[in-house]
Amino acid sequence: MRILLLNWRDIKNPSAGGAEINTYETLRHLAKTHEVWQFSSAFPGCKKEERYDGINVIRRGNFLTVYFWAFWEYFRRFRGKVDIVVDECNTLPFFTPMYVKGKKIFFIHQMAREFWDLEVAFPFSKIGKMLEPFFIRMYRKTKTITVTESFKKELEEMGFFDVGVVLSGSSIKPLEKMPPKQKEPLVVFLGRLKRAKKPDDALAAMKKIHEKIPSMQGIIMGEGYLREEIGKNAPEYVQVLGKVAQQRKVEILKSASLLLVPGVREGWGLVVIEANSFGTPCVGYGIDGLRDSIVDGKTGVLVECNPDAMADAAVKMLQDGKRRRELGENCLEWSRNFSWEKSAKGFQKIIEAPF
Template structure:
């Protein structure tokens, strides 16, 4: 197959997240299977307009907002070179059902984004986006074969009128440890994610503040970058280290020596950080929200909170840190849980959907 894949970011974009990891891991495996994969995406500072990464052809044009119009133009001038199109939707869709008539479309949606509109955009734009724009945009995809990564998102899409939704399992880009690594001598908590409002990094830090009241020598790592970094630093919570954007090697080293990972959010598609933490022998304490209720198996690879508040996150974390045997069991089962996931299986599932639609 000759595949045209549209996404707003690629794996080299400094704002790339779990969605871009999935895109790249699947795309490079499809390329190795003999499919020709072209990813059309936006430009970013220092990027090349054309690049080949792991046998995937990357074409970059336009910025964060103009990439959608550039993608439409690219399609119109190159449609004869492709057999199928993947429209990956992250908040704003490419709206390909309005102009792609010559080939099948597969929509790839990690999560719907009602909360992101109101958390990330000013009033009244956020309200318009949440209650009108998203529903209007996505209505164009009701009869399009759609792929998502969690049962939570599938249910949300069906409620919006989608008729053809398949769920694929997520993979894992790091090899799980054979056994949990030696932990830091002092209790260490880690938050991993983009520092944006809808990720609620401030909730994790507030939870740690309360943890320190009970366990004064504990330490927190914050791994990730974003516009909230300066504001979070101004919270002036002691024993918190902000690492910013770091290499995977550094990230996994820090994770492996942590006792717990805190994952608050308003909504996730799945949250790769859950199984990445588990693969390093780190259980998670997470909010009970769509996406996290799919990736966190309560009592196996982490704990889902009954109340999504910093206080409850702190209380559960403290109880785990003070119960050595329970924390050790949860660490072991979390590590075993992570070994279920691999990108080869994910790619097989995704490829079957592509073949069934061509």
């Protein structure tokens, strides 16, 4: 089967996040048995076309014009030459129902909603937020894949009737048993340093935790346009590391007491399962995505969306070693449910099924 996936970014894009990791891992596995093409936006210093891990990648345009380029390149290179088109929506879809007549899949992690106000300039933010429900409904009759049961239900309420759920995987193999944790409490944030991820809330929560537990240390990992601001506001007991190498990230998550996961909305929350793989529970906001990846009261705690509530829950967890270890054991068990191989097989089963 020849598969064409349209996505605004590929895994090599400096702005790639959890959705792009999901896409890459899925395509990498599909490429073992299928011919796979990905069309995405270009970025400074990139190759216009390349092949890696079995994936043929074409890059054109920027984060806005990529949608027009996809339309052009589909007619120029792919119409009648691929068996299925996967239209992946990250903020904007590729509007394939308007020009792809053959088999297609709509792949969506979440709706943007609050992201428009936080990450897109006015007036485009208002226009996008107003129009989003209309262009998402364009796909109601298209076979759809999403990553959580809660968002599947939301899509069905919008009139979608053929929605499959493929849970995200994890690149980290869960530990067999609980690792020794750092003696002094270590509280970690891992994610893009941008408004939608609310790293400033994580920092505020760390400061409040430190008031109750002065021995606490904090680490903030991740790149983004808020890094300088976060760095300036971080006290001496909080390290702002930026992007770290995989091995260093593993060491930190392994020794961490807990992970803070604020934000306005998540598709799933890959960092949650990564932390769980080392027996590290999470305190997260009760938002879409995290309500699926964090099992409230079992692998962590979901709280109201403010730093005070996050700090209060974290302090209770840090002061109860027995409870924290119990949560950690649950985390290890929960994280064993997720692998990219299992995720890719679920995706493949849906695209190979009769339409």
